[in-house]
Amino acid sequence: MSRDLPLEQQITLIELVDRVLSKGVVVTGDITLAVADVDLVYVGLRVLLASVGTIERLQGQAA
Amino acid sequence: MLYLYAFVRESADVRDATGVGGAPVHLVPLGTVAAVVAEVEGAVESTDENVLAHAHVIDALAATSDAVLPVRFGRGFRDRDDLESAVTRLEAQLEDRLNEVSGCVEIGLHVAAPVQPAQPAGSGRDYMQDRLRDLARADALAADIHAPLAERARGATRSRSVGTTALLRAAYLVPAADVDSFRAAVDDARHRHSELSFACTGPWPPYSFAVLEREGAAV
Numbered sequence: 001m002s003r004d005l006p007l008e009q010q011i012t013l014i015e016l017v018d019r020v021l022s023k024g025v026v027v028t029g030d031i032t033l034a035v036a037d038v039d040l041v042y043v044g045l046r047v048l049l050a051s052v053g054t055i056e057r058l059q060g061q062a063a
Numbered sequence: 064m065l066y067l068y069a070f071v072r073e074s075a076d077v078r079d080a081t082g083v084g085g086a087p088v089h090l091v092p093l094g095t096v097a098a099v100v101a102e103v104e105g106a107v108e109s110t111d112e113n114v115l116a117h118a119h120v121i122d123a124l125a126a127t128s129d130a131v132l133p134v135r136f137g138r139g140f141r142d143r144d145d146l147e148s149a150v151t152r153l154e155a156q157l158e159d160r161l162n163e164v165s166g167c168v169e170i171g172l173h174v175a176a177p178v179q180p181a182q183p184a185g186s187g188r189d190y191m192q193d194r195l196r197d198l199a200r201a202d203a204l205a206a207d208i209h210a211p212l213a214e215r216a217r218g219a220t221r222s223r224s225v226g227t228t229a230l231l232r233a234a235y236l237v238p239a240a241d242v243d244s245f246r247a248a249v250d251d252a253r254h255r256h257s258e259l260s261f262a263c264t265g266p267w268p269p270y271s272f273a274v275l276e277r278e279g280a281a282v
Contacts, residue, residue, distance in 0.1 A: 030067065033106055036114060
């Protein structure tokens with residue numbers, strides 16, 4: 001189920017997780033609704049993508 | 064609670080978007096800018112599905128409007144009043160940033176050098192001198208790749224703390240119409256440095272350029 005993804009897709013995945021979790025605007029005065037662990041999310045996404053075949057969708061957005 | 068996805072111009076279209084937890088996304092106009100939010104009940108779970116849902120909302124926004132400032136995953140406001148008072152203070156800055164990223168996408172670049180075999184151990188002093196020389200050489204190489212790309216881009220950010228193997232980690236803000244020529248410039252650099260590994264990703268919504276002044280450096 002967690003078969004290995006090609007390097008190019010792994011890098012895209014790491015880059016996606018990195019952007020969503022650690023880049024982007026943070027507004028002064030906001031509150032935290034969710035705290036995500038980068039490593040856990042990354043591993044989770046790998047499994048998710050490898051198992052339900054959303055790789056194409058991700059590629060479509062990131063290619 | 065209002066979960067926050069992005070800032071856009073007041074005229075942006077967010078019909079049909081659903082986000083984290085399946086909650087419908089809507090626009091809150093706040094002067095010249097608008098916040099893209101969804102009502103959520105309490106805390107949001109930090110699952111991979113939710114992270115992907117967050118990214119999908121921002122992708123959908125980027126596909127339909129020319130200026131999107133993504134917000135980091137997991138942020139929000141207690142209610143509309145809190146959102147309004149926070150955004151009112153920042154309206155001018157958000158507008159500037161939206162103008163800056165307007166029509167642009169982000170291209171990511173990683174450049175890595177092959178791992179060098181360990182040298183026979185000399186004196187500690189020799190080791191330190193070699194190490195400093197290697198770092199200086201790596202830095203010059205990274206600058207040689209980064210500078211011409213940064214010049215082509217409307218904006219560029221480069222991570223610090225790189226060593227002799229991870230040479231360069233950078234993001235470039237590129238007008239959508241120039242993505243092909245920018246990628247060609249990356250390919251040129253790749254050919255000039257065939258000993259290095261290049262990984263070029265994107266186009267992304269401009270996550271790395273969605274930075275407000277008080278936060279400090281982008282990367």
